Amino acid sequence: MTVIAFSDVDVLDVLVVAAVAVTAILAIAIPRRVGATIAFLVFGLLLALLWARVAAPDVAIAEAALGGGVAGALLVDALHRRQPAQPKRDHRRAVAITAVGAALGAVTFAALATVLSRLTAEPADLGPLALEAVERSGVSHPITAVLLNFRNLDTLLEIAVVVFAAVGAAALSRDRIRTVTDPGPVRRVIAVIIVPALVLLAAWLLVAGTSEPGGAFQAGAVLGAALIIAHLCGVRAARAAGGRALVLVVAGLLAFILLGGIGLAVTGTWLALDLSWAFAAILSIETLLTVSIGVALAMLFLAAGSRDDAAAADSAAAAPALGGAA
Amino acid sequence: MSAAALVLAPVFLPLAVGALSAVLPRRAAATLTVIAAAATLMVAVLLGIAVLDAGPVRLEVAGWAPPVGILLAADGLSVVMIGLSAIAVLAAALVAAADDHFAGGHAFWPLVGAAAAAVNGVFVARDVFTAFVLLELLTIASVALVALGGARSAAAALRYLFVAVTGSLFFLLAVALTYGHTGTVDLARAAERADDTVIVGAIIALTVVGMAAKTALFPLHSWLPAAHPAAPTAVSALLSALVIKASIVILWRIVEYFGPLTDLAAPLATAVGVAGAAAVLWGGVLALRRDRLKSIIAYSTVAQVGYMVLLVPLVFTASDPQVAWIGGILITLAHGVAKAAMFLAAGALAAAAGTGRLDGLEGTISRMPWTVAAIGLAGVSLAGLPPTLGFVGKWMLVQASLDAGAWWWLALLLGGGLLTFAYTARMLRATFNPPGDFSGARELTRPARTVAIVPLALAALSVVLGLIPWLLIDVLSAAPMGGGA
Amino acid sequence: MTTLQLFMYAGAFILVVGVAATLLVRDLIRRLIALNVASGGVMLLWLALADRGDGEPDPVPQALVLTGIVVMAAVTGIAIVLARRVEQLDDDLEEVEQ
């Protein structure tokens, strides 16, 4: 690589990238969980800014809703727990490990940068090909066309990832999901105002996704947030739906597979959509997927949630039995 | 319906059954899982016939051809691996259905469906990004399955998750380089267009590291002996027999398509071979020093992974790479069948004796001779002795090594076999009656009949396949590896 | 150097930093954060590659990144469930010992 000329680069871009890099380092280097989590949330926010810079508004919305939103909520919730004391590591050893790690990292980065410098600046021809195919997909937003038509197998598998993560999480934390019985007046008001607003936003993202940025993932993430808030605010319907949550989660996946089968029966190819009904199929499957993703994310959050004090006391009482079994 | 439609059946069938199992009662879930596995086996047979007939079966999903759409294809490798997955899932499901203790809970059924769908998908994937998503589905399902082993297994499951996801990120980086360099994520199209030897070398190197971590190839193996034994027995069997094969197959595919394109592939392949050799010795020696059945078998997997990657250097040096390919694939199949038998038999013994420690198994042989026999037969196949499938695979690898003039691989193949023989013998010896005691009167909690039959049937299968290996060799030769799909 | 090259190298840097920390850090939650940082780096690299040239960016990698983000959220969820189990077990065992 020759001398780096920053002439072509916007100063603001350099600043944002530098900020992203610094928050990334902070997120991994701060020893306490609270600090690391805050640095990570800032990192996610700045990333969303970068996504907007590389003309990826869909990813920016998803990052804000999922990366910063749900993953952030999960991490923040984990902060309730006492950080276990780390076994004291010999200070000299810790420095040595960090130094070796930094050296290896530098070498890896140098190698990777060498490889990356060999990539051409020419755009791939895949872009124009995909954009040109959009008009035969049933929707006008290119990313929705890729996700729900051209590469819908990837999307189906990805839904499966979320669904089975929720199934696994539910199995690993059975009987432990806390219920909020006395939400108090403030939470009740939040539930009345925020939850419908979020549900409305999710519906908007879903419908808009066929023609502009948005879609089932973003809508699902927002719906997930709404469900989590509803649960934490003690909304009775959210509590009652708890038992049937798994049914809602798997329904989206099963419907998607069924759609694949319909494609096979009608057009002779798995997951193929005929242009005459592609729009209707995409919108209806996206609606089911939104519910599926939303409920699955809420289940993941609630399964990961910390126990309340009563449960902690129960577990302390049960601990001797557990120790004996182990 | 054409043969092409069959390519996605081994993915959608278990996936749908898995999703249903999450909300169905246990009996229904178990029945459906067994039916789906049997149906998958049928599909594998039908696909095998189609491959014998007209070569690889291609499917352009959703009717979109690459580069816009996703291409899947079933060749000989896909067919035999799908067959293995069907058999392994069938065996694990039968055992888990007979005794819930071996399953670890109701979530076993949906998660097994997801894992089966993911591995079958990997076997037919020709699109690197689809392969990445499948690997992630497999990771989620397997990690959750390990965690079904009770509170103590959570730490092992989490360690497995970190290793597996980091491995996936390496692969995702390789996929990004593939797209950046060739403008496509379709394997065949990318291989056609790739012309930069450094970038292709980096793609192979990143895949090797990522998949080595996920497969537990030495020196990235240390999570496996923690995770596999911590899981419930039916899960241990599936993990060793099936799950690690997915990352192996991805490694093979990248070598198949990108290996011939760069000079850097040969040194990388040698490095993989050296790691494999070290795995065979290290895993074998540590297996000899463990004193719990499941732990010995897990270290045996670490050793056997070494054999599975041995074909990588051989396909670059042997004059007929097909022999190395087929030998490596057969040894991998043999490991799948034998290891499932071994883990299920070990689980049955441990459940009957009330302990998995070797010194607590004394006298189990006189009560459960067939279960002990299953361990013995499986060990014979793993050691590569006739008349088993393991022998056929090893024999072909020996031929390929001789052909390549690489006698050191030969020494390794034989030395590793001795180690396998030694730790199998050690397990068998632990089940004998104490010297001088011929009464055989030890009281055991006898497991259900299915639990005894299934491992024996699997062990018998490795012998049957060893006697008629041409069945598999024909399918594998019908679409030569590296010939494109 | 162009803006996209800057983004590309930044993505690689963040990835390396994240992976190194994933391997070295012991605290489970911090390790998980490191893994998420690493995945953010890969996504940045992908999106920079998608936006080469002056025209509309390639929608395919953008869709792939969306998929990747959702997958990481699911991984994070199940990892936190497991981390909680591990730490609870440690706590409970400690109490038993006391």
Add this chain to the structure above:
Amino acid sequence: MVIVDVLVITLLAAGVFFVVAGTVGLLRFPDLASRLHAVSKADVLGLGLIATALALHLLITEPGWAAVGVVAKLALIWILALIGTAANAYLMAGSRRRAEVETEEEP
């Protein structure tokens, strides 16, 4: 025109000042109550001032129904932020209060 520009810039500057002040308070104040006090009041006020500036700018430069729509969205953003911040501050303070009561009772 100039007067409006001056007004917009003044509003923006004031908004930024309050947000920065709130953040400094969050970082520098000694305990939870005063931190919440700083961040929940100053931040929302800052956001409101910035939103007003943007709305004003838009209505003058590009008058029309489209601008009215955007202004409505800005108003909605501010109202939601207001509700969210207030509720968050209340819940955090309440949770700290309960924790304190419990620790007092325990020994």
